[in-house]
């Protein structure tokens with residue numbers, strides 16, 4: 221996630237080409253549904269996701285009723301869509317009872333058409349208790365899990381405030397492999413004190429347990445978290461830019477060698493095994509955001525709208541019970557905003573963006589001079605068919621590349 225944000229001297233291009241996305245094409249129709257489960261057993265000190273710890277039992281049937289109402293209200297605004305992907309994210313969705321997941325998936329199927337080959341992902345924490353529910357999730361209709369393994373080193377896991385060991389996490393990965401056709405797991409790297417040799421060894425072990433997909437995030441210090449306070453007090457040191465770049469290069473090299481090239485800045489997959497739900501975001505397709513603190517992008521009457529729901533679980537459920545949905549933001553995007561968003565999201569992908577689509581959204585083409593300037597420096601390329609993509613040399617300075625093009 222953390223990216224260098226300056227266009228400095230041209231870095232040496234790594235000796236591996238950027239990947240192409242094997243999963244479908246940008247022009248294929250896609251409609252995603254994101255469902256946010258906002259509860260966690262404990263709060264990890266680096267995390268600023270909308271996640272809450274509650275010591276009282278969560279009334280899951282009440283949440284099911286609220287999700288069902290919000291799904292119906294959203295479907296009424298988006299008739300005729302066929303849902304191609306559902307993502308149950310969090311927080312910790314693996315704290316949901318399988319019956320809760322089944323009821324939410326039924327509500328989606330009762331409100332929209334669903335594609336025959338729908339991808340249904342559930343984000344899970346890799347504890348043994350949660351892995352026991354995997355078969356129940358599969359019976360409910362989940363066909364892919366994404367596990368938050370974070371590290372394969374017990375000291376690092378403890379420093380990240382995780383409640384599982386590496387052994388327990390790999391046990392959950394093994395159960396996921398038996399129960400689901402598709403699974404992925406997340407690791408966080410560029411952790412305090414992590415050496416290049418340690419990361420290479422850990423990542424090589426991780427790829428040996430990964431079937432088709434891995435998400436590899438550089439530790440980001442998020443404002444307002446305990447890690448941010450420790451960092452500000454000088455009690456937590458993260459790798460400097462050069463060391464982080466070295467760890468990033470190791471990540472690309474080890475994954476490419478293992479047949480898991482990057483198809484997005486932090487996501488690696490065998491070609492064809494990309495997360496279709498996340499491609500919905502990066503390819504600028506439509507998606508509904510349901511549950512506390514969820515974001516959506518809906519195309520209504522030819523205008524792209526940005527939606528967001530109330531973040532507090534209790535306030536969200538109160539809103540849904542009183543007005544049928546928990547929306548607190550529902551705004552049209554201007555042409556410039558929609559085009560910038562497409563640029564920002566699409567250039568994260570190795571496949572890049574469609575220049576004609578950008579022009580249609582923005583009402584003007586991207587600057588040919590800027591493209592030529594960035595191409596001369598080796599940061600972008602135009603591989604034909606009207607596409608623009610970032611090169612292996614451009615990805616480490618992606619923010620600066622996007623800023624140059626958007627300017």
Ligand SMILES: C[S@@+](CC[C@H](N)C(=O)[O-])C[C@H]1O[C@@H](n2cnc3c(N)ncnc32)[C@H](O)[C@@H]1O
Pocket residue numbers: 221266267268269310311312313343344345346367368369370406407408437438439440441442
């Ligand atoms: C919303 S979390 C949900 C996953 C699940 N609750 C868990 O922790 O296992 C999604 C992923 O974001 C990543 N993540 C969260 N905060 C991060 C941070 N500050 N820096 C880097 N990665 C982060 C973690 O890898 C995590 O698995």
Ligand code: SF4
Pocket residue numbers: 259260261262263264267268269271310311312345368
């Ligand atoms: S990383 Fe996962 S388990 Fe930890 S607080 Fe964030 S959402 Fe919850």
